[in-house]
Amino acid sequence: MTESLAITKFSDLANPTRFLALAQRILPYMAGVTALLFAIGLTMSFTTEGDYQQGDTVRIMYIHVPAAWLSMMCYSVMALSAIGTLVWRHPLADVSHKAAAPLGAAFTLVALVTGSLWGKPMWGTWWVWDARLTSVFILFLMYLGLIALNRAMDDPSRAARVSAVLILVGFVNIPIIKFSVDWWNTLHQPASVMRMDGPTIDGEFLRPLLVMALAFTMLFFTLHIAAIRNEIWRRRIATQRRMAARLAGRGD
Amino acid sequence: MSHAFYIFTSYGVTALVCLMLIAWVFLDGRSRRRELAELEASGIRRRSASTGQETRKA
Numbered sequence A: 001m002t003e004s005l006a007i008t009k010f011s012d013l014a015n016p017t018r019f020l021a022l023a024q025r026i027l028p029y030m031a032g033v034t035a036l037l038f039a040i041g042l043t044m045s046f047t048t049e050g051d052y053q054q055g056d057t058v059r060i061m062y063i064h065v066p067a068a069w070l071s072m073m074c075y076s077v078m079a080l081s082a083i084g085t086l087v088w089r090h091p092l093a094d095v096s097h098k099a100a101a102p103l104g105a106a107f108t109l110v111a112l113v114t115g116s117l118w119g120k121p122m123w124g125t126w127w128v129w130d131a132r133l134t135s136v137f138i139l140f141l142m143y144l145g146l147i148a149l150n151r152a153m154d155d156p157s158r159a160a161r162v163s164a165v166l167i168l169v170g171f172v173n174i175p176i177i178k179f180s181v182d183w184w185n186t187l188h189q190p191a192s193v194m195r196m197d198g199p200t201i202d203g204e205f206l207r208p209l210l211v212m213a214l215a216f217t218m219l220f221f222t223l224h225i226a227a228i229r230n231e232i233w234r235r236r237i238a239t240q241r242r243m244a245a246r247l248a249g250r251g252d
Numbered sequence B: 001m002s003h004a005f006y007i008f009t010s011y012g013v014t015a016l017v018c019l020m021l022i023a024w025v026f027l028d029g030r031s032r033r034r035e036l037a038e039l040e041a042s043g044i045r046r047r048s049a050s051t052g053q054e055t056r057k058a
Helices: A002-013 A016-047 A056-088 A091-123 A131-152 A156-170 A173-183 A203-251 B004-041 B047-051
Strands: none
Touching: A016 A056, A016 A091, A016 A203, A056 A091, A056 A131, A056 A156, A056 A173, A056 A203, A056 B004, A091 A131, A091 A156, A091 A203, A091 B004, A131 A156, A131 A173, A203 B004
């Protein structure tokens, strides 16, 4: 009984009209929470101590790590939506992965640029073709490819199906990115937060990092919901214009 | 502050990209809302809205 109620609730949410009503209600709160988290996170980022070896460059971590985490989370959200497209053929799932791609590309770009700006003073180089950096660069190219593919096709549901297949094939890159630092000898350091034996970085750096990660995650979900809403509107406009054109044709 | 150039460029680029994303989503939403209002004003509505019924799967 509870399960069927949960499924009904979920399918209600998947109805675009209900989604729009929900988005209208929650977006202002989400934007408010995001702004508040950024205010706290940025204050902590610049008031906590610097590292004894890295000095103040450790502050780059508070934006680099959340952006890198989002670049992978966004792709995972797209992969879940792609399953929704291929298995349930749900139009809201199509809209979800189409709306997420530009956001993922932007956060991946931020991760690459801030990583490069951190690499120069700490490693002595802007870029190196090690497994972690290369696999994230491939992720960036995949986002760009998906955006281009979606825009190259006129029929949105056909574009969504082709994109969904490509997203799921490309998902293989996500574990490669995550474990690249363990599988290969990389200049990039191994994980120090998401570890089986717990974080290995000091609380002084962990606290601002977690607040910033939460702020970035909230920013992503706020923008994603707003972008889904925009895409639903865009499709409704296209349908209504087609309908109007048909009516006008019948009038002649 | 040591390495100020690298730190502030990182935060600057991040702020710029995030603000561009926010502006793009906001302006896109505003334009779509305006287009929907124009269509509505010219008497073109969604079928479900014009009949006052909402299609819902059982």
